Amino acid sequence: MPAAMLIFLTILLTVILYLMSRKIFLHTKNPIFNPVLLSTTVIIIVFHYTGITFDQYKPGKDIMTFLLGPATVALALPLYLNRGVLLQALFPILFGICFGALATLTTAVLLAKLSGLDALIVASIAPKSITAPIAIEISRLTGGDPAIAVAFVVFTGTLGSIIGPSLLSSCKITNPIARGLAMGVTSHGQGTATILQEGALQGAMAGVAMAVAAIFISFIAPLYIPWLVNL
Amino acid sequence: MQNLLKTVGQIFLLWLIYFISTWTVEFFHLPIPGSVLGMLLLFALLSGGIIKEQWLALGANPLLKHLSFFFIPIAVGLMEWGELFTQKGHLLFLPLVISALVALIATGIVVQLLTKSCKKEGGAN
Numbered sequence: 001m002p003a004a005m006l007i008f009l010t011i012l013l014t015v016i017l018y019l020m021s022r023k024i025f026l027h028t029k030n031p032i033f034n035p036v037l038l039s040t041t042v043i044i045i046v047f048h049y050t051g052i053t054f055d056q057y058k059p060g061k062d063i064m065t066f067l068l069g070p071a072t073v074a075l076a077l078p079l080y081l082n083r084g085v086l087l088q089a090l091f092p093i094l095f096g097i098c099f100g101a102l103a104t105l106t107t108a109v110l111l112a113k114l115s116g117l118d119a120l121i122v123a124s125i126a127p128k129s130i131t132a133p134i135a136i137e138i139s140r141l142t143g144g145d146p147a148i149a150v151a152f153v154v155f156t157g158t159l160g161s162i163i164g165p166s167l168l169s170s171c172k173i174t175n176p177i178a179r180g181l182a183m184g185v186t187s188h189g190q191g192t193a194t195i196l197q198e199g200a201l202q203g204a205m206a207g208v209a210m211a212v213a214a215i216f217i218s219f220i221a222p223l224y225i226p227w228l229v230n231l
Numbered sequence: 232m233q234n235l236l237k238t239v240g241q242i243f244l245l246w247l248i249y250f251i252s253t254w255t256v257e258f259f260h261l262p263i264p265g266s267v268l269g270m271l272l273l274f275a276l277l278s279g280g281i282i283k284e285q286w287l288a289l290g291a292n293p294l295l296k297h298l299s300f301f302f303i304p305i306a307v308g309l310m311e312w313g314e315l316f317t318q319k320g321h322l323l324f325l326p327l328v329i330s331a332l333v334a335l336i337a338t339g340i341v342v343q344l345l346t347k348s349c350k351k352e353g354g355a356n
Contacts, residue, residue, distance in 0.1 A: 014307075018300045036299050040306040047310060054311050061304035068301040069253065070245035071294035072266035076273035077287060078295065083278075092345030100338030108330035115322040121315070125326060129334055132302045137264030147308025152327060154306065159331050167332065173339035181342050186334035189298065209338075215267055222262035 003059075010052065010060040017042050029197075031161035034190060036132075036154045072133040079211040082204040093181060093205075094212065100185040101213040102220075104129045109228045119229055120145055126225045127217060128152035131188040134214040142225040153188070160187030161194040180205025185213050234289065241290025244282075248273050 021038035047057070086093055105126050112122045124144035127135035132153045139149035164183050173179060176199060183191035184206030192210055196203030252272055253265030261268065276282040309316070316323075 014303055015300075018297075018303055034299070036302045036306055039303045040309070043303070043307050044310045047307070054308060057304070057307060061307070064304045065301050067242065067246075067294060069249040069266050069269070070242060071298055071301060073245050073249045073252070073269035073273050074287070074291035074294050076270040076277065077284065077291045079270075080274055080277040080284065089346050092342050095345060096338050096342035099341050100334050103337040104330045104334030107333045108326050111326035111329055112323070115326060117319060117322055117326075121319070121323070125323070128327065128330070132305075133298070134264060134267060136305060137266055141262065141264065145308075145312070146305055148312060150302050150306040151309050152323075154302070155327055156331050159328065160335065163331075164335055167335055168339050171336055171339060173336075173343050175343045175346060177346055178339045178342035182335045182339035185338045186331055211270070215271065218263045218267040 007060045085204045097212045124148040128156045138221045157187045157190030161190045181209040184209025238289045
């Protein structure tokens with residue numbers, strides 16, 4: 001098969017699987033059926049059985065991710081539209097986001113080190129609560145691998161979406177601001193979509209938490225993550 | 232047709248901000264991702280009224296709506312790490328689960344306590 005044909009077919013496969021899994025997700029609203037998890041699993045299985053290598057997929061991947069950068073920049077728009085909610089309690093919100101983001105990153109890295117995982121994995125686990133486009137960039141800057149980082153991001157997003165709301169309730173965290181922020185800090189976009197079902201304030205808070213945590217961790221990551229990994 | 236042109240133009244504007252930001256990051260050797268600088272730049276431009284929200288909504292909305300599409304091709308890169316996950320996958324479980332619990336509880340409790348004390352102070356005044 002000519003290379004251009006293969007590139008076209010792998011792009012077509014990715015787009016079709018994304019659209020199908022998105023339909024399934026929107027229909028079931030079950031965090032387990034998130035489009036990234038479903039599509040990636042099916043693509044890897046298809047490639048495994050057809051013998052397509054990741055190198056053959058790379059040109060298609062580069063075409064498909066061309067707009068990821070501009071899309072990440074566009075995250076400023078919802079943050080700007082929701083900036084009003086920050087003013088409801090500026091200090092508690094900012095402190096809570098930074099505290100939570102730092103606590104989860106530190107716990108993940110230290111536990112991964114204690115488990116005897118190698119430096120590449122430990123560095124890739126660090127941004128697991130950060131929204132995927134920025135976690136990818138952070139992993140590149142700190143000696144991790146973008147694909148492994150995305151896997152941890154999606155795992156954490158799914159886990160938080162499943163257990164988050166009930167765990168917060170059982171810990172008597174009932175304040176809508178606290179619930180929204182906790183879900184955004186832990187499970188980024190997936191957590192935001194989940195807690196939005198509780199109310200607009202929770203959803204706006206989660207969106208703000210996701211963006212602020214990503215910016216905050218981006219600034220400290222280049223120094224803090226290598227230091228923590230090599231501790 | 233007009234909407235399609237608008238959408239493309241607005242995505243181009245976002246791409247331009249991204250391009251300027253990644254260039255700045257590389258030129259000055261800044262230790263932050265270019266996309267994060269781009270986000271901050273766009274936030275500043277919106278806050279300063281230099282760029283209006285309406286100029287971008289049409290281009291930004293489809294990108295944000297389908298943001299997760301972009302992660303799929305990147306996550307497929309995992310196929311190169313299959314061995315690592317079958318050998319060490321079980322070791323990943325505890326760090327990922329415990330750190331997620333820490334994030335939920337730490338953020339939730341800190342914010343709930345701080346907003347409560349803020350409200351009390353407010354009430355006393």
